[in-house]
Amino acid sequence: MSECITKDEFGRMVAGAATEIRTKHVMLSELDCAAGDGDHGATMLRTMEKLEKAFAPGGSDDLKICLKDAGWSVLGVDGGASSSLLGVFFTGMADAVGNDLTEMFEAGLAALQKQTKARPGDKTMMDALVPAINALRSAANGGKSVREALYDAAAAARAGADATRNLQARYGRAKFLGEKTLGHADPGATSISFLFEGFYNGFTSVKGESNNA
Amino acid sequence: MSECITKDEFGRMVAGAATEIRTKHVMLSELDCAAGDGDHGATMLRTMEKLEKAFAPGGSDDLKICLKDAGWSVLGVDGGASSSLLGVFFTGMADAVGNDLTEMFEAGLAALQKQTKARPGDKTMMDALVPAINALRSAANGGKSVREALYDAAAAARAGADATRNLQARYGRAKFLGEKTLGHADPGATSISFLFEGFYNGFTSVKGESNNA
Amino acid sequence: MKKFINKPENIVAELLEGFALSHPDRIRLVGNNLVARALPKAKGKVGVVTLGGSGHEPGLSGFVGEGMLDISVPGEIFAAPGAPRCLEAIRLAEYGSGVLFIVLNHAGDVLSSNLTMEMAKREGLNVKMTLTHEDISGGTNPEDRRGLVGFLPVYKVAGAAAEEGQPLNACFEIAERMGRNMRTLAVAVQTATHPSTGQAIFDLPDDEMEIGMGQHGEAGTGRMKLKTADETAEIMLDMLLKDLGVKAGEELLVIVNGAGATTLMELFTLFRRVDQILKAKGIKLVRAKVGEFITTQEQAGFQLMIARMDKELIRLWDAPSNAPYFVVR
Amino acid sequence: MKKFINKPENIVAELLEGFALSHPDRIRLVGNNLVARALPKAKGKVGVVTLGGSGHEPGLSGFVGEGMLDISVPGEIFAAPGAPRCLEAIRLAEYGSGVLFIVLNHAGDVLSSNLTMEMAKREGLNVKMTLTHEDISGGTNPEDRRGLVGFLPVYKVAGAAAEEGQPLNACFEIAERMGRNMRTLAVAVQTATHPSTGQAIFDLPDDEMEIGMGQHGEAGTGRMKLKTADETAEIMLDMLLKDLGVKAGEELLVIVNGAGATTLMELFTLFRRVDQILKAKGIKLVRAKVGEFITTQEQAGFQLMIARMDKELIRLWDAPSNAPYFVVR
Numbered sequence A, B: 001m002s003e004c005i006t007k008d009e010f011g012r013m014v015a016g017a018a019t020e021i022r023t024k025h026v027m028l029s030e031l032d033c034a035a036g037d038g039d040h041g042a043t044m045l046r047t048m049e050k051l052e053k054a055f056a057p058g059g060s061d062d063l064k065i066c067l068k069d070a071g072w073s074v075l076g077v078d079g080g081a082s083s084s085l086l087g088v089f090f091t092g093m094a095d096a097v098g099n100d101l102t103e104m105f106e107a108g109l110a111a112l113q114k115q116t117k118a119r120p121g122d123k124t125m126m127d128a129l130v131p132a133i134n135a136l137r138s139a140a141n142g143g144k145s146v147r148e149a150l151y152d153a154a155a156a157a158r159a160g161a162d163a164t165r166n167l168q169a170r171y172g173r174a175k176f177l178g179e180k181t182l183g184h185a186d187p188g189a190t191s192i193s194f195l196f197e198g199f200y201n202g203f204t205s206v207k208g209e210s211n212n213a
Numbered sequence C, D: 001m002k003k004f005i006n007k008p009e010n011i012v013a014e015l016l017e018g019f020a021l022s023h024p025d026r027i028r029l030v031g032n033n034l035v036a037r038a039l040p041k042a043k044g045k046v047g048v049v050t051l052g053g054s055g056h057e058p059g060l061s062g063f064v065g066e067g068m069l070d071i072s073v074p075g076e077i078f079a080a081p082g083a084p085r086c087l088e089a090i091r092l093a094e095y096g097s098g099v100l101f102i103v104l105n106h107a108g109d110v111l112s113s114n115l116t117m118e119m120a121k122r123e124g125l126n127v128k129m130t131l132t133h134e135d136i137s138g139g140t141n142p143e144d145r146r147g148l149v150g151f152l153p154v155y156k157v158a159g160a161a162a163e164e165g166q167p168l169n170a171c172f173e174i175a176e177r178m179g180r181n182m183r184t185l186a187v188a189v190q191t192a193t194h195p196s197t198g199q200a201i202f203d204l205p206d207d208e209m210e211i212g213m214g215q216h217g218e219a220g221t222g223r224m225k226l227k228t229a230d231e232t233a234e235i236m237l238d239m240l241l242k243d244l245g246v247k248a249g250e251e252l253l254v255i256v257n258g259a260g261a262t263t264l265m266e267l268f269t270l271f272r273r274v275d276q277i278l279k280a281k282g283i284k285l286v287r288a289k290v291g292e293f294i295t296t297q298e299q300a301g302f303q304l305m306i307a308r309m310d311k312e313l314i315r316l317w318d319a320p321s322n323a324p325y326f327v328v329r
């Protein structure tokens, strides 16, 4: 995998992610109730609305323009930490359009890491995002296809999100809860795993293929 | 009965009434919770404190002065309707000192009736007070002793208070509750019955006689 | 009950102490726990006095100040003060031109103030009493209409008139005119606990609200399923407009008063709908006040008040005040 | 949940609409639901902007007005607004002498404001950001100290400095000085329900309170049995005085901020004890404010804030303001 992704392909990925979030947003809010303020599902729904709108038919055909638009409008979701962070992430990806998909994701991550000190282990979205992007990189270095890479990324994100159950929060609202955050997966990490699951579903959907890459 | 009452005799009546209220104030507040604001017991306790103080040893020997003092300080209990009404009642009695006990009570009632339109049947303290004073009058007219008169008055007050259970409140806070006041005795009427019970107990106490008049 | 209090019997004394200490430049306690201005009014002006139970803070003492009340007489929790302290307040508020005594229609308060008036007259004091009774849930008999948050405009306009030196009769007429032209309706959704007894002051099922609930949990007549903000505002405003007979083109003051636990967020939402309805009917909303002016502990619900204003009432409503909970520049 | 709302997704828009309508002479909504003064500040003065989640009314938009804030950027319920609207607010509050951006230390707000600052700098806007973080329950690391009701004195003194024409650097220094000299501690006894989800935001046993509870139910460290008003005031004031290192003879501002369902009655009772303790220690209580400035729905509890004042801070605290929920004559 070192192909550039097209606007349509990324649009399908976004649509897949939006479907995933729409089916699971209640669970995201429930997770956020356990150690946060219960709004994460609602914020993710609004975030996906903005993303879909940026890739809606009739809009620009330029992936960079679409991603910039997506980033800005996700920043404008006004939903607290997660929408700001995801807005930064998509804005960072936009700046790397022209490079391959892995590089774009890496650029998004780099932008994000300028805004937050949270790293894997801190029980935040980073616990899903960093392994997912590492998986993309390994897949690319190993010559796998985009489809295969996205499959690996989704699996890594899910594993990372699941593992947050055993961590104590050190960032975001939940940090003040300390030990009480043990036993619940981090909502932000969980939604990242849904996003990557959806990216894969969306990327593969049109080709009508089965899920086993 | 047409004797004048002495300051000491009235002081004993007050002490008897205070004892009665002190043992039963919780029940008064509970009744007031059912269809009022739950403070009647507390107000009655404070009222009795003031009354006792007005008749405390070391004070004036003049019944008129003691009763005026009692009335004024009960008005100052700041406990809502009942302490104002009782303050008026004792002030009215003070103005009639020199007459016999029945006439004093009647003067208290007359003063009270200038301040409230409530009459027997309206589910207020009047439902106990009016029959009690009527009983005093009958006893006096029938030539009974003060002790006998107070015994009759206590019985009449109790019957009057009990009967309020079947009435709907038309005055005081409870009037807004309408039918919901059915089934509970009126707190103010109940405390009037305790007062008369106590007046009798107090009047008879020093003579060490039994309760059957 | 989860309240930050000490001994229940000391609640009123302690809260008054704290209130006065938090506004040492404006408020002091005088005589027998009366709340008075730190700087008394100039000689020759009419004094303005009120009375009422405690536990409703900032009502009523929060409105003592230049341009509003001279003295308030706080009673025990939810209980009217007796006549002796009211009389004391009136004597203190006599600056040479008489005293206006503003009384909210509640049984205990009326009893005390009638007694106070008798005593004051016997002493030759020059006092006029005005009664507020604008709660339309009481039915059509004015005696059954309680005094709710309508005390606020009455304090304000009568207080302003007194401050600018109007004579007692004029202050009284202004208070009465304000009183005749206002209507209030309350709704409750959640009970308060009585701070002295720790008991809930009423019960209400989880999905119900009660229109017409009084200041102390006295029941109203309108128990119904919980409604949205818009529906609730519509029902209540409709009743108020009808009762006051408001016509298109008239000018209204609207007050939305939170009962204690109902948020400003909700009060703003409700007010927004009131504004929309008035606009649609061509009625002019000329002044508004949204907040907590008289509360019942942590009760949830609110009072909606409307008042027909005229030029002079608006002028007096706008006049300066430095009452701690009603500052007007 | 018993709240007067309509559709949960419209809460913020509707409450802002109602807020603006209830103060048409002072407040209007501009741009993308930004809360601004009806009459913008004179050219040549520093603009003052803040941001923060909704559901905490009157905080933060209730303090927009002459002498305080120029624009506030309200987010969704309990959620920081994103950078785009903050940037819009800063552009609008640029009257020719730069903008002071006051941020309360909460994760989402800091994230948005850092992004906003980057964008503003890229546009060449002249902005300085000041962070409030006075919640001592967060430990000793300033990053872990949240911004609680301390925003109020910061808005007030910086707003007054800007209003009187001080340059951006001076306004910034004043805000920072106020910030360095203040400390807050919160206690909660009863949860709020989240108005959008209807869920309780935390649990607390019937006989317990929690010292250090944050603005949105973020847990503190001091869970303990419910105490009396006096005991609670003593524990909390002691921690605050130690942390700020207050010595006899110094001058303090004290704020007691109700969380929503805690009554003024209780706040006055608590304040009374604070005053007594300070007197006993020879510390001067020079200014005080008791009321609801930032709430968390119908949560019960309060925040106690102390701030070391100097002559200039007192002068600026006393300066006039016409912000709807902080009027100073």
Ligand SMILES: Nc1ncnc2c1ncn2[C@@H]1O[C@H](COP(=O)(O)OP(=O)(O)O)[C@@H](O)[C@H]1O
Pocket: A032, A036, A037, A038, A039, A040, A041, A043, A044, A079, A080, A081, A082, A083, A085, A116, A117, A118, A123, A124, A125, A126, A171, A172, A173, A186, A187, A188, A189, D079, D080, D107, D108
């Ligand atoms: N500083 C941070 N760095 C990375 N992720 C964060 C940070 N703060 C919060 N998050 C993520 O955001 C999630 C919460 O998102 P959300 O509930 O939408 O925002 P908020 O906490 O403002 O209500 C957390 O579960 C966590 O994954």
Ligand SMILES: Nc1ncnc2c1ncn2[C@@H]1O[C@H](COP(=O)(O)OP(=O)(O)O)[C@@H](O)[C@H]1O
Pocket: B032, B036, B037, B038, B039, B040, B041, B043, B044, B079, B080, B081, B082, B083, B085, B116, B117, B118, B123, B124, B125, B126, B171, B172, B173, B186, B187, B188, B189, C079, C080, C107, C108
């Ligand atoms: N107008 C009235 N006339 C006669 N009695 C009254 C009147 N109003 C109230 N009461 C009596 O007072 C009692 C309530 O007393 P209390 O609870 O002490 O006062 P409040 O109602 O002010 O709290 C009632 O039960 C009733 O007997």
Ligand SMILES: [Mg+2]
Pocket: A032, A036, A037, A038, A039, A040, A080
């Ligand atoms: Mg959240």
Ligand SMILES: [Mg+2]
Pocket: B032, B036, B037, B038, B039, B040, B080
């Ligand atoms: Mg009672």
Ligand SMILES: [Mg+2]
Pocket: B037, B039, B040, B079, B080, B081, C077, C078, C079, C080
């Ligand atoms: Mg009472």
Ligand SMILES: [Mg+2]
Pocket: A037, A039, A040, A079, A080, A081, D077, D078, D079, D080
């Ligand atoms: Mg949030």
